[in-house]
Structures are given as structure tokens and as C-alpha cells.
Amino acid sequence: MKVNRFRLIGLGLALALSAVFARDAGAGEVLDRVMKTKTLTMSSDPAYPPQSFLNAQNEFEGFDIDVGREIAKRLGAELKIVTPAWEVITAGNWGNRWDVSVGSMTPTSERGRVLDFPAIYYYTPASFAVHQDSKAQKVEDLSGKVIGVCGGCTYESYLKKDLKIDAEGVPPFDFKVEAKEIRTYETDTNALDDLRLGDGKRLDAVMSALPTINDAIKNGYPLRVVGDPAFYEPLAVATAKGDPEFDAKIAEIVKAMHEDGTLTKLSQKWFGADLTRAKAGS
Amino acid sequence: MAAAARLLGPIDQRWLLRLLLFLGVALAAAAIDLTNTALGRALLPAFGSTIGVDGGPTARILIGIVLGVLALLNLLLLKLLPFRWQVLLMWAELLLLFLAFFASFDLSYPFIWSRLIFLVQAAGVTVYVSLLSIFFACVLALMGALARLSRSGPAFGIATFYISFFRGTPLLLQVYLIYLGLPQIGVTLPAVPSGVIALSLCYGAYMAEIFRAGIQGVPHGQREAARALGLKEGLILRKIVLPQAMRLIVPPVGNQFIAMLKDSSLVSVMGVWELTFVARTSGRAEFRHLEMLITAALIYWLLSIVFELIQARLEVYYGKGHRR
Numbered sequence: 001m002k003v004n005r006f007r008l009i010g011l012g013l014a015l016a017l018s019a020v021f022a023r024d025a026g027a028g029e030v031l032d033r034v035m036k037t038k039t040l041t042m043s044s045d046p047a048y049p050p051q052s053f054l055n056a057q058n059e060f061e062g063f064d065i066d067v068g069r070e071i072a073k074r075l076g077a078e079l080k081i082v083t084p085a086w087e088v089i090t091a092g093n094w095g096n097r098w099d100v101s102v103g104s105m106t107p108t109s110e111r112g113r114v115l116d117f118p119a120i121y122y123y124t125p126a127s128f129a130v131h132q133d134s135k136a137q138k139v140e141d142l143s144g145k146v147i148g149v150c151g152g153c154t155y156e157s158y159l160k161k162d163l164k165i166d167a168e169g170v171p172p173f174d175f176k177v178e179a180k181e182i183r184t185y186e187t188d189t190n191a192l193d194d195l196r197l198g199d200g201k202r203l204d205a206v207m208s209a210l211p212t213i214n215d216a217i218k219n220g221y222p223l224r225v226v227g228d229p230a231f232y233e234p235l236a237v238a239t240a241k242g243d244p245e246f247d248a249k250i251a252e253i254v255k256a257m258h259e260d261g262t263l264t265k266l267s268q269k270w271f272g273a274d275l276t277r278a279k280a281g282s
Numbered sequence: 283m284a285a286a287a288r289l290l291g292p293i294d295q296r297w298l299l300r301l302l303l304f305l306g307v308a309l310a311a312a313a314i315d316l317t318n319t320a321l322g323r324a325l326l327p328a329f330g331s332t333i334g335v336d337g338g339p340t341a342r343i344l345i346g347i348v349l350g351v352l353a354l355l356n357l358l359l360l361k362l363l364p365f366r367w368q369v370l371l372m373w374a375e376l377l378l379l380f381l382a383f384f385a386s387f388d389l390s391y392p393f394i395w396s397r398l399i400f401l402v403q404a405a406g407v408t409v410y411v412s413l414l415s416i417f418f419a420c421v422l423a424l425m426g427a428l429a430r431l432s433r434s435g436p437a438f439g440i441a442t443f444y445i446s447f448f449r450g451t452p453l454l455l456q457v458y459l460i461y462l463g464l465p466q467i468g469v470t471l472p473a474v475p476s477g478v479i480a481l482s483l484c485y486g487a488y489m490a491e492i493f494r495a496g497i498q499g500v501p502h503g504q505r506e507a508a509r510a511l512g513l514k515e516g517l518i519l520r521k522i523v524l525p526q527a528m529r530l531i532v533p534p535v536g537n538q539f540i541a542m543l544k545d546s547s548l549v550s551v552m553g554v555w556e557l558t559f560v561a562r563t564s565g566r567a568e569f570r571h572l573e574m575l576i577t578a579a580l581i582y583w584l585l586s587i588v589f590e591l592i593q594a595r596l597e598v599y600y601g602k603g604h605r606r
Contacts, residue, residue: 043553045563046563046566047562047563047566048566049566049567050567053563053566053567054560054563054564054566054567055567056396056397058397058400058560058564061567082553083553083555083559083563084473084551084552084553085550085551085552085553087551088458088461088462088551088552088553091462093462093465093466095462095465095466095470096470097465097470189566189569189571215569216569219568219569220569221569
């Protein structure tokens with residue numbers, strides 16, 4: 001769901017680098033380090049409330065942060081957070097700078113070439129927002145409109161009708177909107193900033209994560225959500241390639257957090273809804 | 283007649299410029315509807331009671347005329363003051379206009395105030411990274427310039443290759459290459475050193491050309507005279523050429539310093555909490571990024587004003603020999 005700010009550059013560079021040198025973590029290496037130093041280093045981008053953001057004390061807060069903290073606790077380690085840019089995280093080859101990304105990352109097959117995705121920890125509903133003055137009542141009404149979206153993210157793929165999600169447990173969906181024009185932005189909030197200017201001023205609608213839209217509305221943006229979510233997007237914990245022991249441990253911990261209701265509780269706390277189970281896309 | 287025209291010429295020209303100022307301000311003010319601003323609300327009742335205009339295009343034109351007259355009066359009054367005061371007052375007026383522009387954004391000042399300390403801390407990181415990089419860039423630039431001017435083939439080759447590559451590729455890519463590329467050959471550097479290396483290499487390449495131009499700008503006769511006196515080459519460089527070159531080098535290098543101050547924001551891609559990073563992320567949760575960005579812009583500006591002042595002093599110092 002997140003956007004790659006300099007994604008072309010980052011992706012090109014990542015591919016070039018990983019083609020030239022492929023040096024991954026050794027088996028058991030990451031797990032050993034985490035257990036020995038009693039520190040789990042996690043990457044997070046605090047530009048994405050309510051998943052990850054800086055509070056009034058400039059400290060990390062959010063759903064991803066709480067999930068990371070819980071994983072660290074169950075590993076018997078302290079959580080340390082670093083903030084590399086998104087494209088540095090998705091480039092892979094972390095060079096042991098950090099151990100894990102709990103950053104609402106969609107496990108696409110391109111990313112699967114440089115990263116491992118041991119566990120899906122929640123699903124984000126993708127929804128459409130319109131200005132309060134808009135006449136649109138259902139998702140189909142948005143066909144033939146100008147729709148803003150984050151560039152290079154899954155929402156853009158959806159609007160272009162080439163989105164494929166093949167992770168397990170994801171319900172099927174179909175493409176209901178034929179946008180007249182897709183306008184891409186660096187991040188979702190920039191698109192929402194344009195939509196708030198007025199109905200049709202720059203945009204007729206924005207496609208984004210439902211929690212992001214709801215947060216904007218809560219902060220006084222004159223918007224409303226149209227219809228049911230278009231699809232549910234799985235979001236996974238990512239690790240560096242090459243340490244199956246660590247991956248297995250993470251998978252086991254996240255599975256336990258699903259089963260004992262910890263994730264549901266955290267989801268209720270940050271999103272006001274249980275997003276840990278996928279529902280059928282409308 | 284001709285004598286009268288010649289006498290009137292300069293006066294006419296000056297008044298023509300003033301007329302243009304009046305028209306420019308009046309038209310601009312009329313074009314951006316000011317009737318709904320604090321100024322418009324203050325003026326409208328006066329129009330209403332005197333000539334019975336309460337709004338619409340006529341009011342906009344009237345506001346434009348009032349502002350144009352004010353601008354003209356302002357200019358004429360400023361003319362009566364000494365130069366220094368004219369400059370100071372002009373700065374103050376433009377600054378006020380600027381602040382009024384920001385004030386119209388309806389920003390939350392308590393929010394800015396509550397987060398200011400974090401921005402100031404982050405500005406500390408920015409200054410720290412910039413100063414370190416500026417130091418290493420100067421060293422690299424001097425070496426690059428000397429190699430570029432030397433008769434040694436390998437030195438010339440290395441210098442031109444270095445300058446060409448680091449001037450010819452985007453700084454962002456260099457940051458990525460150093461941060462992501464070096465670990466692949468077993469060197470894993472933390473974020474701040476990676477950033478300092480990238481900034482130093484990039485700015486060193488630009489500044490090598492400035493240093494070269496400065497050194498070449500010292501008249502050749504100076505070198506010849508020093509040689510005739512029997513001075514050694516190293517001494518000639520240190521005592522004769524470089525001090526004179528500095529006078530030419532300081533202004534463009536000052537430019538580079540200020541540019542680097544802002545380019546240091548690129549190290550945030552590696553997770554360094556410098557000014558731009560904190561400004562971009564800090565206000566997100568409350569959807570108040572504009573507050574943070576404007577505050578960060580003002581902090582950058584203040585920092586570059588400090589650099590400008592340092593540059594001015596350096597210019598005076600190295601320009602000693604040329605003052606009359």
C-alpha cells in the first residue's frame with residue numbers, strides 16, 4: 001500500500017545491486033544476533049498514521065509499532081526502530097542494519113525476489129473517498145471521473161486493472177471503476193489534500209486505505225467514504241532473505257498473536273475495527 | 283525646447299517608474315480579491331459610508347488604488363532616508379508581507395510551538411552533517427583543483443574522472459550507492475558517515491572547479507615574480523597564490539555552503555533525523571504538515587543567513603588588498 005518515493009531510482013538501483021552482488025543473511029544469523037544482543041531492530045516510516053507516526057513527544061506510535069513491540073517482547077528482546085526511506089527497505093540487501101520490517105508491506109512477487117514475507121498480520125480495506133459535496137453514492141458512480149492515487153502502489157494497479165494478489169486467504173475481487181484519468185501522487189495524503197480543495201476542483205475521488213481516509217475525516221477533511229471496500233490487501237512482516245530459522249520464529253509468533261486475539265485487540269485500538277481477517281471485496 | 287526636454291527627461295523617467303509601481307500594485311491587489319481579508323474588511327465600511335460601495339468589482343479596484351497609493355507613498359518616504367535605513371526598512375516591510383501571507387494559511391501556532399524543540403534538535407543534526415561535509419569537501423576540492431592543474435597524467439586523469447562522475451550523477455543516487463552499495467563489498471557504514479561521504483564527494487567535485495578557477499584567476503605575473511625571488515613552488519602556492527585565490531573563491535563557495543545546507547536533507551533517505559525528515563513526518567498524524575514545513579523553511583533560511591554573514595566577513599578579510 002505504501003508508495004515508493006523515488007521508486008524508479010530505488011528499484012533500478014536495487015535490481016542492479018542485487019544482480020551484481022547477492023549477499024544475504026546466513027541461516028540462523030539474524031535470529032542468533034537478535035537473541036544475543038536482546039535487541040530486535042525494526043524499520044518503520046513514521047509518515048503513515050495510524051500505522052506509524054510521531055506523537056507530540058516525537059516518539060513512535062501506531063499499529064505497526066505496537067505489533068513490532070509485541071513481536072520483540074515474545075522474542076525476549078528490546079525493540080529498536082530505524083527510519084530508512086521506503087525504497088531503501090524494499091531494495092533488500094539490508095546488510096544487517098535492521099532485522100525486520102513491520103511496515104504494512106504488500107507481499108508482491110517483485111518484492112519477494114529480494115525479501116522474505118514470513119507472516120501476514122492484517123488486511124487493509126481499499127476504499128474510495130469523495131468530497132462531501134460529491135453526488136456519488138456507490139463505487140460505480142466514480143467511473144469516468146478523475147481519481148487521485150499514490151503512484152506505484154496497489155491502488156494504482158487496481159485502477160489500471162492489473163492488480164494481482166496471490167497471497168493465501170485473500171478473497172477475490174473485480175474491477176468496478178473505469179477512471180477517466182488516474183492522477184498519481186507521492187503519498188496518499190497529498191492526494192487527499194487535493195481532494196479537500198473541493199468536489200472536482202482537482203480531483204473527483206481518491207482511492208486509498210480506509211484507515212487513512214477515516215483519519216483524514218477525523219482531522220477535519222471534508223470528505224466521505226463511498227460504498228464498500230473495493231478489495232482487501234494483505235500486509236506482511238518482511239525479513240532479509242536467507243535466514244529460515246528467523247522466518248519460522250516470526251511466523252510462529254505472528255500466528256500465535258492471531259490466535260490469542262492480540263492482533264485483533266491492537267487493530268480495534270488503532271483502526272476501530274478488526275482488520276486481521278480478510279473479508280470479501282464488494 | 284531641447285534643453286527643457288533634457289531637463290525633464292530624467293524626472294519623467296523616474297515618475298514613469300513610479301506610475302508603473304502604482305499600477306502594478308493596484309492591478310495585483312484588484313486581481314487577487316482582497317475584499318474578504320482583514321484589510322478588505324477594514325476598508326469596506328469606509329467605502330460604504332463615503333461613496334456607497336459595499337463590495338463587488340468596484341470595491342476590489344478601490345482597494346487596489348488604496349494599496350497602490352500606499353506603495354507609492356512608502357517609496358517616496360523611504361527616499362528621504364539614508365541608504366542603510368532604506369535597506370533595513372525594505373527588509374522589514376517585505377518580511378511583514380511574507381508573514382501576513384503565512385498568517386493567511388490559518389496555521390496552528392500552538393502546534394508549531396509544541397513541536398519546535400524537535401525541529402530545532404533536527405536542525406542541529408543538519409548543521410552537524412553540513413559542517414562536517416563542508417570541511418571534507420574543501421579538502422577534496424583543493425586536492426582536485428591542484429591535480430587538475432598539475433602536469434602529471436595520472437593525477438589529471440583521476441581528478442577529471444572524479445569531477446566528471448560526481449558532478450554528472452545526481453546526489454541522491456550517490457547517497458544510495460554509498461549506503462546500499464558499500465555493504466555489498468563488506469563495508470557497512472552507519473547513516474551519518476554515509477551521508478557525509480556522499481555530500482563531501484559531490485560538493486568536493488563542484489568546488490574543485492571553483493578552486494581551479496580561483497587559482498587560475500591569480501595573475502601569472504605573481505607566480506613569476508615569486509619564482510624570480512627564488513621561492514619554492516610549495517611556498518609560492520601557500521603564501522602567494524592561495525591567499526589571492528581565496529578572494530575569488532569565497533563568494534561561490536559560500537553559495538555551495540548554502541546549497542549543501544539544504545541538500546543535506548537527502549541523507550534522510552537513510553533514516554537520519556535531520557530537519558527535513560522531522561518536518562515531513564512530525565505533523566503527519568495530525569494532518570498538520572504545512573505548519574511543520576513552513577517552520578522548517580524558516581529555520582533553513584535563518585541558518586543560511588548566518589552563513590551569509592560569515593561569508594561577508596570572509597570576503598572582507600580576503601579582500602583586504604583590494605580595498606581602497
